[in-house]
Amino acid sequence: MSKALIVYGSTTGNTETVAKQVGEVLARQGMEVTIQDVARTKVGELGNGFDLTLLGSSTWGDAEIEFQEDFASFYEEMGGAELKGKKVALFGCGDSSYTYFCGAVNLLEEKMGELGAVVVNDPLRIDGDPQDAKDEIVDWAMEVASHA
Numbered sequence: 796m797s798k799a800l801i802v803y804g805s806t807t808g809n810t811e812t813v814a815k816q817v818g819e820v821l822a823r824q825g826m827e828v829t830i831q832d833v834a835r836t837k838v839g840e841l842g843n844g845f846d847l848t849l850l851g852s853s854t855w856g857d858a859e860i861e862f863q864e865d866f867a868s869f870y871e872e873m874g875g876a877e878l879k880g881k882k883v884a885l886f887g888c889g890d891s892s893y894t895y896f897c898g899a900v901n902l903l904e905e906k907m908g909e910l911g912a913v914v915v916n917d918p919l920r921i922d923g924d925p926q927d928a929k930d931e932i933v934d935w936a937m938e939v940a941s942h943a
């Protein structure tokens with residue numbers, strides 16, 4: 796059975812909601828899924844014993860891109876993540892009225908390139924309330940599962 800680790804950073808619960816919905820889809824596709832708040836996750840866990848690692852952060856700030864507050868310190872340590880050649884998928888919530896829509900997801904994508912990780916599909920960027928994007932979330936998660 797393939798194993799997936801989903802790590803999310805979420806302040807008002809939107810990215811957490813997406814993480815759980817994605818997790819349900821992956822589980823229905825037969826994967827063993829672990830969902831963790833980034834605040835309780837160590838960088839060394841990434842890719843360690845998992846076939847697929849999913850990372851999700853909302854974006855805060857305005858004049859410049861800021862990660863969700865718990866994800867910010869995690870991101871600073873991500874240079875040490877052993878994700879070279881490992882399969883990764885990225886997601887996040889944001890609001891397109893801000894200058895840098897889902898900027899945190901863009902920064903994660905760049906970081907994955909630096910680490911040599913394999914981003915399996917286009918990152919998921921949710922604009923506004925994830926409850927209004929259920930179909931988009933399911934479709935994206937199915938695509939991720941097909942790469943497992």
Ligand SMILES: Cc1cc2nc3c(=O)[nH]c(=O)nc-3n(C[C@H](O)[C@H](O)[C@H](O)COP(=O)(O)O)c2cc1C
Pocket residue numbers: 804805806807808809810811852853854855856857859860861863888889890891893894895896897898923
């Ligand atoms: C003060 C503030 C700053 C924000 N800055 C951005 C931003 O720069 N880019 C963006 O896409 N969304 C921005 N947002 C929108 C949040 O990312 C969005 O509400 C998201 O759904 C929150 O997800 P979370 O509950 O998982 O933290 C901002 C929201 C607030 C309240």
